[in-house]
Amino acid sequence: MTDRSQPADATPDATPDAARQDRAADSTAAAAAAADAAAIDAAAHPAVAVPPGAADPAEMRAHYRAEGLAEADLAPGPMEQFGRWFEEAAHVAEQGGLYEPNAMVVSTVDAEGRPSSRTVLLKQYDERGFVFYTNYTSRKAHDLAANPRIGLLFPWHPMARQVVVTGTATRTGRDETAAYFRTRPHGSQLGAWASEQSSVVASRAELDRAYEDLATRYPEGEAVPVPPHWGGFRIAPRTVEFWQGRENRLHDRLRYTRTPAGAWRVERFYP
Numbered sequence: 001m002t003d004r005s006q007p008a009d010a011t012p013d014a015t016p017d018a019a020r021q022d023r024a025a026d027s028t029a030a031a032a033a034a035a036d037a038a039a040i041d042a043a044a045h046p047a048v049a050v051p052p053g054a055a056d057p058a059e060m061r062a063h064y065r066a067e068g069l070a071e072a073d074l075a076p077g078p079m080e081q082f083g084r085w086f087e088e089a090a091h092v093a094e095q096g097g098l099y100e101p102n103a104m105v106v107s108t109v110d111a112e113g114r115p116s117s118r119t120v121l122l123k124q125y126d127e128r129g130f131v132f133y134t135n136y137t138s139r140k141a142h143d144l145a146a147n148p149r150i151g152l153l154f155p156w157h158p159m160a161r162q163v164v165v166t167g168t169a170t171r172t173g174r175d176e177t178a179a180y181f182r183t184r185p186h187g188s189q190l191g192a193w194a195s196e197q198s199s200v201v202a203s204r205a206e207l208d209r210a211y212e213d214l215a216t217r218y219p220e221g222e223a224v225p226v227p228p229h230w231g232g233f234r235i236a237p238r239t240v241e242f243w244q245g246r247e248n249r250l251h252d253r254l255r256y257t258r259t260p261a262g263a264w265r266v267e268r269f270y271p
């Protein structure tokens with residue numbers, strides 16, 4: 001019989017100290033969230049007009065009939081399993097059934113525990129984890145400097161699949177960043193310089209002007225230096241869940257969790 005009093009993600013590898021710190025962080029975050037909610041309640045809520053005949057999300061039901069995912073079919077490690085699913089997603093994308101299979105939603109929390117999510121592009125994966133590139137002055141980078149814990153989600157809806165990752169982010173080395181930067185199109189290299197990502201810009205014209213100035217300074221064919229404020233994050237996974245949609249909402253969820261000894265434990269979760 002499953003002990004339902006345990007949170008689903010309670011893991012025996014959490015040390016008592018780590019668990020205590022997590023609880024302390026949770027209560028601080030809960031207090032901050034309560035303050036946020038009170039502020040929202042205090043504000044006036046204007047009525048939102050929904051046009052007659054508008055699409056109703058409650059009425060939208062896709063029926064998943066996909067093949068299941070069995071423990072026996074899994075690769076020994078999550079990155080190898082990810083590689084298998086990523087290949088299949090890339091194949092579906094080639095057939096036009098999926099757009100940008102390397103797009104993933106990245107979630108971070110700031111120093112006060114406020115979460116935020118955004119889409120980025122996966123640029124590399126291997127046994128060490130998942131890599132994306134961004135601006136180190138961005139909101140997500142500030143969040144990760146304060147708290148390197150991170151969530152990733154690959155939403156492969158047309159395949160009735162998602163991959164959900166939790167882990168820890170570290171910056172890629174400058175050589176690795178430079179090697180990737182040089183593979184980017186010239187315009188994207190200039191764009192990395194032109195954008196002070198996540199800060200307020202006075203107008204679209206200001207952004208375009210910054211780009212034009214850079215394009216004059218570094219015309220096509222001229223080497224663009226790697227911006228010091230730009231680079232990669234590598235996410236070393238702690239858990240990787242493979243979710244396969246099935247009929248009647250009886251989906252398959254198989255999750256790898258890294259054990260303290262560095263091996264991988266696989267568990268099945270209720271959908």
Ligand SMILES: Cc1cc2nc3c(=O)[nH]c(=O)nc-3n(C[C@H](O)[C@H](O)[C@H](O)COP(=O)(O)O)c2cc1C
Pocket residue numbers: 100103116117118119120121122132133134135138139140141197198
């Ligand atoms: C499909 C797609 C791919 C994106 N890829 C990246 C990316 O690889 N790196 C990046 O910094 N932003 C990317 N963005 C923009 C981010 O979603 C986000 O707006 C930006 O990174 C600033 O996020 P932040 O203010 O939360 O740090 C992408 C957006 C979309 C919709």
